[in-house]
Amino acid sequence: MTHPDPDHLVLLALDEQRSGPGDTAHLDSCTQCRDELEALRAVAGLGREAAAETALPPVSESVWDRIAAETGQPSPVAPRRRGFPRVARYGVVAAAAAAVAIAGTLVVTGQDEERVVAQAQLNRQPSAPDGASGRVRIVDSGSGSLRLKLELTGMPAPAGLYEIWLYDGKTTMIPLGVTVGTEADVAIPPNLTLQAFPVVDVSAQQLGQQEHGTSMVQGTLRG
Amino acid sequence: MPDDAAAADELARRFADGEPEALRAVFDRHGPAVQRLVRASLRDQADVDDVVQATFVSAWNGRHSYDPDKAGLLAWLLGITRRRIVDLLRARGRRQRDTDAAAATAPAEAPAAESPERVVDRLIVADGLRRLPDAQREVLELAFYADLSHPQIAERTGLPLGTVKSHLRRGMRKLRSELGGVPEEVTDDASRSRSPRPARP
Numbered sequence: 310m311t312h313p314d315p316d317h318l319v320l321l322a323l324d325e326q327r328s329g330p331g332d333t334a335h336l337d338s339c340t341q342c343r344d345e346l347e348a349l350r351a352v353a354g355l356g357r358e359a360a361a362e363t364a365l366p367p368v369s370e371s372v373w374d375r376i377a378a379e380t381g382q383p384s385p386v387a388p389r390r391r392g393f394p395r396v397a398r399y400g401v402v403a404a405a406a407a408a409v410a411i412a413g414t415l416v417v418t419g420q421d422e423e424r425v426v427a428q429a430q431l432n433r434q435p436s437a438p439d440g441a442s443g444r445v446r447i448v449d450s451g452s453g454s455l456r457l458k459l460e461l462t463g464m465p466a467p468a469g470l471y472e473i474w475l476y477d478g479k480t481t482m483i484p485l486g487v488t489v490g491t492e493a494d495v496a497i498p499p500n501l502t503l504q505a506f507p508v509v510d511v512s513a514q515q516l517g518q519q520e521h522g523t524s525m526v527q528g529t530l531r532g
Numbered sequence: 533m534p535d536d537a538a539a540a541d542e543l544a545r546r547f548a549d550g551e552p553e554a555l556r557a558v559f560d561r562h563g564p565a566v567q568r569l570v571r572a573s574l575r576d577q578a579d580v581d582d583v584v585q586a587t588f589v590s591a592w593n594g595r596h597s598y599d600p601d602k603a604g605l606l607a608w609l610l611g612i613t614r615r616r617i618v619d620l621l622r623a624r625g626r627r628q629r630d631t632d633a634a635a636a637t638a639p640a641e642a643p644a645a646e647s648p649e650r651v652v653d654r655l656i657v658a659d660g661l662r663r664l665p666d667a668q669r670e671v672l673e674l675a676f677y678a679d680l681s682h683p684q685i686a687e688r689t690g691l692p693l694g695t696v697k698s699h700l701r702r703g704m705r706k707l708r709s710e711l712g713g714v715p716e717e718v719t720d721d722a723s724r725s726r727s728p729r730p731a732r733p
Contacts, residue, residue: 316697319704325681352657352708356676358650359658365564372581373559379585380592382555435678439689531560 311335312342322349364478366507370532423448426455429509431526436513438465443526445509447497455503457485459493461511464525469516471525475506482510482521503530537663544605548598555592562606563588565655566613572651573617586616604710606659610652617648653711660710661703668703671696 313332320326328336336343376382431443440463448456459473470489474482475497483506486495497503507530514522543561546554563584570583590612591598598608661669674680674688686696 316701319701320682320697322704323675323682323700348708349704352704352711353676355653355657355711356661356672356707357679358654359661360677362565362568362654362658365568368559368563368567368584369581372563372584373556375581375585376555376559376588376592379589380555382552435674529564 312339318342318346319349322346322353324353364476364508364527364529366478366504367529367531369504423450427503427530427532429528429530431461431509431511431528433463434524434527436523437525438463441526443511443528445528445530447503447530454499455497457493457495457497457509459488459495459509459511461488461491461526464491467513469514469518469522472512472514472522474510474512474521475501475503476508476510476527477506478508481506484521487514537665540605540663541600544598544600547605548595548600550595555588558591558605558609559588562609562659565606565659566609568655569610569613569648569651570617572646572648574620579620583613583616583620586619587613590616604656604659607652607656607710610655614648614652656710657707660707664703664706667691668699668706671699672703672707675700 313335317326317332321328321332336346425446426449427447429445431445433439433441441461442463443459443461445460446458448458450456457473461471464471467489470487471493472487473485473493473495475485476482483498483501485497486493508527509530510521510527511525512522513525540561543554543557547558566587567580567584570580570587574580574583587609591609594612598605603611661672664672670689671685671691674685675682680688682696682700683693685691686693689696691699
């Protein structure tokens with residue numbers, strides 16, 4: 310018995326190719342290939358659903374503190390906390406600053422001292438060109454108000470513009486500002502809890518387009 | 533960020549060997565997936581935090597029983613997570629027989645179709661994708677997320693059709709073997725770890 314080409318089974322599993330009469334006859338009689346196809350179909354189904362699991366919100370730093378305490382782990386971020394309120398034990402966060410300041414590190418740039426309270430590496434989405442990426446830092450410039458600083462690499466000049474969004478990973482996206490270059494520095498609304506919107510997304514937008522356009526790079530903030 | 537399978541394997545071994553920094557690295561890498569699974573069963577954020585905490589504490593205390601050759605680290609962790617969820621629900625059930633427990637255990641963001649098994653499999657596939665070599669990952673993401681056919685993927689990536697097909701085949705095989713590695717029964721060392729806080733006043 311000649312089994313179908315393994316590539317062919319994969320394409321059948323991805324629903325790209327209809328099974329021909331030869332396939333059907335073979336699959337009817339060959340348990341091995343039938344099982345293989347079924348397993349590959351299951352993987353393909355899970356793979357399609359996995360898109361929903363790629364930008365999961367991080368675990369609260371307060372949970373890490375409890376794990377570290379219970380397992381006797383060093384907690385090297387602790388001494389760097391300077392003057393920021395600790396997050397309440399059960400993750401109830403009063404202010405955006407508190408939400409992301411937990412593992413704050415201090416970065417000295419020029420004469421200004423800015424505290425990077427969270428950052429994210431932005432990864433290329435399927436519509437972006439190869440090599441596209443980005444980096445986001447959430448900084449507190451000292452007054453307690455937070456700004457999002459974005460650097461893009463490997464992105465073409467946009468046909469319209471790029472828009473920066475905060476996303477809760479489920480349903481809500483908040484537009485923060487736009488750029489047509491490779492950098493942006495935008496304010497984060499003071500009443501926004503970053504912990505609830507941990508995903509940073511940069512989309513390509515048509516001029517005048519209100520709704521979210523096409524995702525180009527995306528990543529999850531980490532304290 | 534796509535990460536290299538070798539680095540992920542290395543992390544699993546460092547964890548099993550009990551290197552102090554490994555727990556934090558595992559928490560950073562897999563904490564979001566653990567939390568995601570807990571949120572499929574528990575609605576209350578304090579409960580979610582407790583189970584996430586109990587999972588990582590159990591995992592650390594039971595790290596000697598983790599065999600990197602038998603299961604992926606995430607699969608092992610998610611097995612522990614499910615047991616800690618059950619612990620919490622049982623403890624809750626003993627104390628508050630009826631209404632409270634029922635309310636507390638109502639699926640949070642989970643429609644009926646979203647069984648914990650399905651969520652676990654999906655998280656493992658998502659993690660498996662991250663571990664694939666870049667070319668395979670990219671081709672599979674275009675097939676899964678952008679729903680492109682293999683000729684469209686070839687056009688998008690500039691890869692020959694045959695290469696696209698072989699990336700699809702290899703990537704699918706690897707994802708399948710990751711799923712095959714999900715242990716039915718995972719072992720950890722629950723006896724040495726604290727159970728999640730059973731009930732709140």
